[in-house]
Amino acid sequence: MQSYSAVSYRVVKCVALFAISIAGCQPRNVPGERPKLPGRYTETITAKSGEKISFEMVPVPGGTFLMGSPEGEPGAEDNERPQHKVCVAPFYLCTTETTIELFLEYYQETMSTSQNASYRQKKSTGRSRSDVDAITGPTPVYGDLTMGYGKKHPAVGMTWHNAKTFCKWLSRKTGREYRLPTEAEWEYACRAGTTNIFGFGNDPKRLADFAWYEANSDGEPHEVAGKKPNALGLYDMSGNVCEWVNDFYSPDAYRNAAKESPAVNPRGPTTGSSQNAFYRQVHVARGGDYTGLIEELRCAARFFEETWWRDGDPQMPKSRWWLPQMDLIGFRIASSINPGMLKAQEKQNDGQK
């Protein structure tokens, strides 16, 4: 890892000193004038036990950026190229990876066994379908959902499908639409307006200030927000656990996205790479994890589900919900900022004045 020398970055810097403009694009789905960005907010849910669980959402201003790695970036892979212009509408992103505390609440409220499924059905009679009780959540986890980690550690070992279902549950629980970020949104937020390799700069020596990775993690994920945040106030974008994003994975995704310039709010390919059946259903994860080498913590580095992620699952078909003992993978939630919501918030703000 020490061979990843700072010298090679000088070359990169020159290439990367490409002007990007945060305000350079008017996303198509935000008509009219560029809206004023709302502030950050704290969402608090009440667990069934009465405990309060909070998380913080920060606004990410819309804009255009260069997605992928420039020619010559050390450690870059082919699937990160070509670097291409992408325009992203403003959105909210959670400051931290989803915690075990919050994920456990979802699990306990929605876990599906034949037992409580029928119970839920009875209970929800006469209620609207949007009731949180109507969500069929994960089957019981094999082993221990927390994997022995504490409640402020990132939730780990869920499939993409499980992470999506969590978002559905959280949306119904809070009345606000939560979702996974798109791959473009994720990288845009990770870069936070910079054009450098890691988001905070190009010097891998500073990685330990911002990320849990191979050199400092002691072989396990750590509590969220234990390191410095990036310029947007987002913690652990690099390292700790890899984060599911909404897009299918294809090594050609960027070549296709680059056909449009800029690509506006790209959502990735419609299925995964078609080389075999398994990879058709594979999604992207970003950010690297606690075992990550320096090059895997680059803003541009891409990951995706691999067959061995399910090696700990001795069943077949493999679980739709769990990647047993896979403590490398978690997720972070996003939320769209739509004009209606903006107005509502402005009204609220005005009311408070």
Place this chain on the structure above:
Amino acid sequence: MPETTRKTTSRREFLKNTGRIAATSTLMAGLVSRAYAAPNNTIKVALVGCGGRGTGAASNALSVKSGPIKLVAMADVFEDRLARSYKALTKKHAAQVDVPEGRKFIGFDAYKKAMDCLDAGDVAIFATPPAFRWVHFAYAIKKGINVFMEKPITVDGPSTRKFLKLAQESVKKDLKVGVGLMVRHCRGRQELKRRIENGEIGDIVMMRAYRMGGRAAAVGPKPDGISEILYQIQKFHSFLWASAGMYSDYYIHQIDECSWMKGAWPVEAHASGGRHYRGNYVDQNFDNYSVEYTYPDGTKLLYYGRAISGCKGGFSSYAHGTKGSGVISTRGHYPGKVRTYKGHNMTSENLIWKVPQPEPNPYQLEWDDLIDAIRKDKPYNEAKRGAEASLVSSMGRMAAHTGQIITYDDILNCEHEFAPDVDKLTMDSPAPLQAGPNGKYPVPQPGILKQREY
């Protein structure tokens, strides 16, 4: 276009290389004894018990790279499970699944019909609830068929006594028998065992293991539309006769791995446990178990099992020696991430050794090892060891369920046989366990029932 990332490249290369090593042994397989691989060198497999784990085991079998192997017959008591299993296996291993309708068998005698499709030297997979292991194993021995069987393999004292006899017979016939305690095949744990034997952490004076998570193996009353016997088989983790209970099914791996590291089986167990939030659940399991196992030299394994949501979780095993300590399981069976430390504070400064990551998949290794033994005609029989692991699991469970100290001899000679006529069951049989007038099944009563668990 390489469809991969850096880390995963190394992982994939690594797996590829493992495959290559296995492939080398294929070339040699044709030259050695034909007695234990079928004459045409294709090993035929029959799957008995087509649930998720049986199907997974069959998939592992079909993934062994050391020579041709195919699935030829399937058996289950549930038609839909068999159909689901067939579909999943065909999807992944189309060229190796040769199971026409005529070789799909449903019913309590389906195991015989499935094994009748095999020849001596082929392999049967037993992945039904453990209650049926001895029945199926007896038939395999009669037919000279090699076996892979899921754990546990016995459920109580009497079924263990039967099984130990069968194990002896299978050794005499030189059958190759694998038992699904895959941790024994984990290369990291094997290296840890060598290091412990070489004195890296001194003599083991204490071990502890944890299997704590949310609600598990619990079940509500039988719904309409399914017979009592089939309900109990379907929900086998909930019924002691069928599965040996959550205790044995969930905890056997860690009891086995600790005893392996210690180099002995425990001679007695002293335990507690209870039922807390039962609601509408009617299974026979406790919600928590705390067990003190004693080894012949007086040292202990402390085992903690809990299935209560909202409590601290854990899925790990540790050994403490006179010079240091070792991690046998970090957070589950795979990856093991085994390590050794100076002293008992398991910090990075005290680290002596840790197994390199990534690790190969033990669920595949246990099959690679079994098929390798079959093709090369190497002695390979885990039946006795598996029965002993099952027995000491039952020992701890009985200690908790009765509230008494249970010795190895107590459990081995215990007269309470949960399902004595399991070999005679048919679709119309009454279930081996009957619910009381309140619709609830009998459960353990520590301090009241002392000689039997319910």
